[in-house]
Amino acid sequence: MSWFRRHPTATAYLLLAPGIAYLAIFYLYPTLQMFLVSLWTGTVEAGYQLTFNFGIYPQALAQYSDHFLRSLLYGAIATLLTFLIGFPLAYFIAFRGGRYKSLLLFLVIAPFFTSFLLRTLSWRIIFADQGLALGPLKDLDLLPEEFRLTATPSAVIAGITYNFLPFMTLPLYVALERIPPNLLEAAEDLYAGTWQRFRRVTLPLALPGVFAGTLLTFIPAMGDFVNAELLGSPQSQMIGNVIQARFLRVSDYPTGAALSFILMAAILVGVFIYARVVGTEELTGGTS
Amino acid sequence: MRSTFLRPANLAWKAASSYESATDSVPLLILPQPVGTGAKAVDGARSMDERSGDSLAAGGAEPVSAIDVRLVDVTKRFGTQVTAVDRIDLEVTDGEFFSLLGPSGCGKTTTLRMIGGFEQPTSGLIELQGQDVTWLPPYKRNVNTVFQDYALFPHLTIFENVAFGLRRKKTGGAEIRRRAAEMLELVELRGYDGRKPGQISGGQAQRVALARALINRPAVLLLDEPLGALDLKLRKQMQLELKRIQQEVGITFIYVTHDQDEAMTMSDRIAVMHRGRFEQLGRPQDLYERPRTSFVAGFLGVSNLMTGRIDGADGAYAIVRLDASTALRLPREGVSDGASVQLGVRPEKIRLVGEGSATADLNVLSGRVRDASYTGVSTQYLVDIPGGSKMTVYEQNTARAAAAGLRRKGDMVGLAWSPADTFVVQPGRTEPAPSRYQEAPDVRRT
Ligand SMILES: Nc1ncnc2c1ncn2[C@@H]1O[C@H](COP(=O)(O)OP(=O)(O)OP(=O)(O)O)[C@@H](O)[C@H]1O
Ligand SMILES: [Mg+2]
Numbered sequence: 001m002s003w004f005r006r007h008p009t010a011t012a013y014l015l016l017a018p019g020i021a022y023l024a025i026f027y028l029y030p031t032l033q034m035f036l037v038s039l040w041t042g043t044v045e046a047g048y049q050l051t052f053n054f055g056i057y058p059q060a061l062a063q064y065s066d067h068f069l070r071s072l073l074y075g076a077i078a079t080l081l082t083f084l085i086g087f088p089l090a091y092f093i094a095f096r097g098g099r100y101k102s103l104l105l106f107l108v109i110a111p112f113f114t115s116f117l118l119r120t121l122s123w124r125i126i127f128a129d130q131g132l133a134l135g136p137l138k139d140l141d142l143l144p145e146e147f148r149l150t151a152t153p154s155a156v157i158a159g160i161t162y163n164f165l166p167f168m169t170l171p172l173y174v175a176l177e178r179i180p181p182n183l184l185e186a187a188e189d190l191y192a193g194t195w196q197r198f199r200r201v202t203l204p205l206a207l208p209g210v211f212a213g214t215l216l217t218f219i220p221a222m223g224d225f226v227n228a229e230l231l232g233s234p235q236s237q238m239i240g241n242v243i244q245a246r247f248l249r250v251s252d253y254p255t256g257a258a259l260s261f262i263l264m265a266a267i268l269v270g271v272f273i274y275a276r277v278v279g280t281e282e283l284t285g286g287t288s
Numbered sequence: 289m290r291s292t293f294l295r296p297a298n299l300a301w302k303a304a305s306s307y308e309s310a311t312d313s314v315p316l317l318i319l320p321q322p323v324g325t326g327a328k329a330v331d332g333a334r335s336m337d338e339r340s341g342d343s344l345a346a347g348g349a350e351p352v353s354a355i356d357v358r359l360v361d362v363t364k365r366f367g368t369q370v371t372a373v374d375r376i377d378l379e380v381t382d383g384e385f386f387s388l389l390g391p392s393g394c395g396k397t398t399t400l401r402m403i404g405g406f407e408q409p410t411s412g413l414i415e416l417q418g419q420d421v422t423w424l425p426p427y428k429r430n431v432n433t434v435f436q437d438y439a440l441f442p443h444l445t446i447f448e449n450v451a452f453g454l455r456r457k458k459t460g461g462a463e464i465r466r467r468a469a470e471m472l473e474l475v476e477l478r479g480y481d482g483r484k485p486g487q488i489s490g491g492q493a494q495r496v497a498l499a500r501a502l503i504n505r506p507a508v509l510l511l512d513e514p515l516g517a518l519d520l521k522l523r524k525q526m527q528l529e530l531k532r533i534q535q536e537v538g539i540t541f542i543y544v545t546h547d548q549d550e551a552m553t554m555s556d557r558i559a560v561m562h563r564g565r566f567e568q569l570g571r572p573q574d575l576y577e578r579p580r581t582s583f584v585a586g587f588l589g590v591s592n593l594m595t596g597r598i599d600g601a602d603g604a605y606a607i608v609r610l611d612a613s614t615a616l617r618l619p620r621e622g623v624s625d626g627a628s629v630q631l632g633v634r635p636e637k638i639r640l641v642g643e644g645s646a647t648a649d650l651n652v653l654s655g656r657v658r659d660a661s662y663t664g665v666s667t668q669y670l671v672d673i674p675g676g677s678k679m680t681v682y683e684q685n686t687a688r689a690a691a692a693g694l695r696r697k698g699d700m701v702g703l704a705w706s707p708a709d710t711f712v713v714q715p716g717r718t719e720p721a722p723s724r725y726q727e728a729p730d731v732r733r734t
Contacts, residue, residue, distance in 0.1 A: 185406055186439040188426040190453035190504070200452075204443045 038257035048253065060258045064242050068266070071238040074153070074228075075221040078160035082168035082217050083210070085161070090172035090209075091202075094179075108169050120159055120230045124150055127231075151233035159227035164220065168213040175209025176202070211278055219267055239263055354417070356382045356508050356540045357403060362412030364398050364564075372398040373409070374564035380508070380542060380557075385534055387543045387551040390561030391587070396544040399561070400510050403542065404433045417507055427456075432501035434511040438493045440485035446472070446496055447481035453504040471499040474533060491522050498533070508540045515550065527554055548588050552576070560584050582630055582713045591632040592679045593713065598627050605707050611675055616651040617707035630713050635680040637709040640669065640695060641702040650704040655679065657699045669695065671703060679703060 004011045038056060042048035061068070093104045111119060126132045127149040137143045149155050179202060187197040225240030232238075239259060246256030357380040364373040373395040380386045388396045401407040402414060405426035414422045421429050432453070440449050448455075450468045459467075472478050475495035485493060494514060501509055514530070515523045531554050534541050545551050551558050552572045559569040560583070568575055568584045575588050585591035596608040596616070605617035608631060618631055633651075641647060655671040658678065662685075669681040681703060695701055 180439065182435050182437065182439040183441060185426070186433070186435060186441070187452070188406075189404060189431075189433045190500070191427045191456040192452075193425075193427055196456055200456075201441060207443075 034257045034260065037253050038261055040254045044251040053254070056254055056258045057262065060255050061262055064239065064259060067237060067239040067242050068262070070236070071222050071240065071263075072266075074157050074160060074236075074238060075218050075224075078157050078164065078221050079168075079214055079218040081157070081161040082165050083214065086165055086168035086172055086213065087206075087210075090169050090176055094173055094176035105170075105173065108173075109166050112166065116163060117226060120163065120226055123155075123159055123162070124230050127155065150231055151236075153232070153236045155231040156228045156236050156238070159231045160221050160224055163224075163227065164217045167216040167220070171212035171216060172206060172209040175206045175212075179205045207278065211275075215271060215274075219271075222267060223263060354382045355379050355415075356384070356417055357542065358413075358415040359399075359403070360413040360415070362399075362402065362409045362414065364395070364402060364407065365410045371564050373402070375412070376564075376566050378559065378566070378569075380540055382540055383538050385531070385541045385543065385554055385556045387545060387555040387558045388561055389545055389548060389551040389558050389587075391546060394561040395564040396546070396561055397512055400433075400512050400542065400544050403508070404431055404510050405429045430507045432504050432506040432509055434494075434497045434501050434509065434514045436512045436514065436516055438485075438497040440493055440496055440500070442485050444484075445481060446477070446483050446485070446488070449485065449496055450500045450503055452500060457504075467503055468499075471503045474502070474536070475499045490517055491526065494518065494526065498530070502533070502537060502539070505537075506539065508542060509534075510542050510544075512544045513546070514543075515545075523550075530554065552588070560587060562587075576634075577709075578711050579632070579713055582632075582715055585632050585711070585713050590635050590680055592635060592638075593630055593632040594677060595628065595630050598623050598625050598629060600625065614653065614675075616653075616710065618651075618710035618712060619708060623712055630715055631710055632713055633705050633710050635668075636666075636682040636684075638679070638681045638703050638705045640681060640683055640692070641704045647702075647704045649706070651707050651710060653679070653703045655701060655703060657695050657697055657701055660695055660697060662694070667694065669701075671701060673703075 036050060037048075039050060039052050039054065040048040041051045041053050089108070093101055093108075097104050127134065129148050129150065130138070134143060134147065134149065138145055138147070183201055183205070184197060187201045192200060223240045223243075225238060225244050228236055228238045228241050229244075243256050243259050243263070246252045246259065357378065359376055359378040361375055361377060362373060363371065363375050365371050376399065388399060390396055398407060402409050403416075405421065405424055405428075409422065412422075413420060416429060416431060426433075441452065444452070447468055450471055451464045454464045454467065468481070469478070472481065475498055477492060477495050477499070480488060480492065480496075485496070488496070494517075497514070511530075515526050518526060527550060530541075543551070543554065555572055557569065557571055558575055560567045560575065562583050568580045575584060579585035579588060579591065582591075582593060585593060594610055594616075596610040598606050599609040599615070600607045601620060602617060604620055606620040606623050606625075607615050607617055608623075608629060609615045616631070623629060641652070653673055655673040657669055658672045659670040661668050664685070666682045666684050669683065671679045671681060673679055
């Protein structure tokens with residue numbers, strides 16, 4: 001006991017050790033390994049050799065820049081949509097939920113009880129050209145025969161929005177829920193009407209939640225391939241689809257690895273800029 | 289309706305500030321004279337507007353002090369079970385320091401929140417300066433609140449916190465800067481503009497909350513136990529400070545507290561609340577000298593209460609018989625012959641005299657000392673009276689008392705006090721717990 005007291009730094013490292021070991025084995029090592037893979041040349045049949053072929057990076061980027069841009073676009077639109085849907089939802093639960101708060105929160109995460117893949121597959125079935133949703137409408141001539149939802153970019157974006165909505169809603173809820181009610185009363189007391197109160201107090205105080213929610217949504221959305229695979233068409237493939245195909249279909253490991261690293265770098269740079277723009281000052285409330 | 293909000297204090301203040309900028313004069317703070325004291329036209333600004341609008345219409349030579357806040361038969365229920373505020377009527381005059389005093393849960397905060405607009409009464413009417421505001425939201429009321437835990441905006445600097453109200457009113461930047469500086473000066477926080485609320489102490493946060501409210505020059509400032517979170521020393525200091533600021537700005541303060549000392553030292557008038565009702569409303573000395581209910585007698589200071597029956601009169605006094613052998617006198621007003629009454633006397637009004645010594649003009653009881661404790665300034669005695677009741681007596685440790693010697697446990701003594709110091713209380717709707725005697729906190733009151 002007293003040893004821990006006398007060596008607080010050592011104690012801290014000791015506590016961190018399992019986590020660090022875990023990350024080193026299951027994250028750091030594979031990442032390095034994958035980096036080396038990206039520098040290989042060769043084919044599956046002929047075998048690969050580590051040739052430090054850095055040229056693969058500009059080459060992969062040039063070849064799949066469309067997919068990168070599409071991922072960026074779809075990810076951004078989906079994140080915006082989750083925000084536009086998630087914020088009112090979180091706001092309602094936090095401020096008007098009353099005794100139904102827990103129930104409503106449970107409902108927000110309820111979809112997680114079913115597999116991500118299964119839910120997206122069922123979307124595909126429900127929204128199929130002659131499926132549950134469109135079939136009857138077409139039979140009644142309310143929709144033209146060639147109208148379709150699946151295999152469109154909209155379907156991919158809608159799917160991502162749906163699948164990542166809880167990742168946006170929960171952090172927003174936590175941030176809103178933590179706002180002391182008397183701050184809102186103080187704003188009202190100081191002549192802020194409903195909009196000004198929201199704009200000057202609620203929103204700034206919810207900013208940490210907005211920050212967390214957008215990152216939690218945007219990052220996985222950027223790399224997602226399930227929605228584009230199941231709900232999209234070859235023309236709406238995202239970078240995740242390409243990486244998946246490089247690894248699992250055509251066994252072009254170096255290109256797949258290189259694309260993964262480009263995606264990672266792009267996201268890191270994006271997050272860094274985003275953090276700067278949103279401002280860490282606002283996030284901490286300046287209490288540091 | 290907007291114009292009724294332009295009250296004299298505002299105009300005076302405005303006039304004073306334009307005077308200041310026009311002459312570019314030295315003083316940082318030109319504040320209006322306390323309003324409502326009857327002092328007419330102390331400076332040029334004041335004379336331009338004696339009470340505007342309604343009172344002129346009402347006409348004639350009425351008193352200068354107008355009603356700032358009026359509650360008419362206000363009730364607030366939460367659900368069907370809880371009646372937080374029960375049919376109260378209240379009039380607070382312009383420039384007054386008014387306190388709501390009462391134990392926890394008696395409805396003080398609820399009353400204040402209804403005046404501020406955060407809560408709507410279940411029934412009744414609330415007026416601010418003659419305007420019915422019962423259903424107006426807070427941001428449409430010319431009232432500001434200092435919240436118990438200050439409720440400063442954590443994401444804004446002290447300056448922006450203070451400027452918040454003016455920004456919402458779209459006041460110009462230069463004016464905001466000038467007035468914010470003025471306010472931070474008033475609460476002695478110059479140089480703290482750039483800090484965030486997380487970077488200042490509790491006492492400083494309290495001042496910021498005050499500045500943030502006062503900068504808007506409201507007709508009425510509502511304060512809900514604003515000193516509750518401070519330690520005793522800081523509390524005492526801030527009490528004086530608040531009183532100074534209130535006198536300086538001349539704004540009506542409605543102050544909620546459960547600390548009787550605080551209410552007594554600061555207030556012009558106090559309403560003692562109990563179970564959602566006003567037990568008594570009056571000046572501090574009236575409440576103390578003439579408590580009208582047993583609750584007030586017990587809540588404000590210490591009282592010795594006895595019961596008896598009115599049995600005839602003796603000049604200006606009524607005679608009250610406690611039992612077959614004991615009779616006391618008390619002021620006649622408000623008591624009727626034959627009535628059973630509860631009467632009381634404050635411990636410090638009682639003198640200890642030799643047992644059986646004749647003191648013609650005084651009320652005298654005899655008893656046996658049960659307990660004596662020396663506290664420096666005074667000695668507190670607990671005396672058993674025949675019939676089973678106990679009386680608390682505070683005797684100042686003067687030369688006279690010293691000469692008589694400290695009474696000891698078991699000594700027989702006489703308790704003597706002036707009939708004029710005897711008061712009659714109505715039995716409260718509910719009997720409060722501490723009415724007979726309680727310990728230390730009230731010694732200061734003697
Ligand atoms: N929102 C509410 N819902 C239900 N009951 C409430 C609500 N607000 C207050 N009450 C009840 O109303 C009564 C008065 O409450 P209030 O807050 O006015 O008391 P208070 O005098 O300010 O007490 P304290 O000194 O403890 O702050 C209490 O019994 C309280 O439980
Ligand atoms: Mg309260």
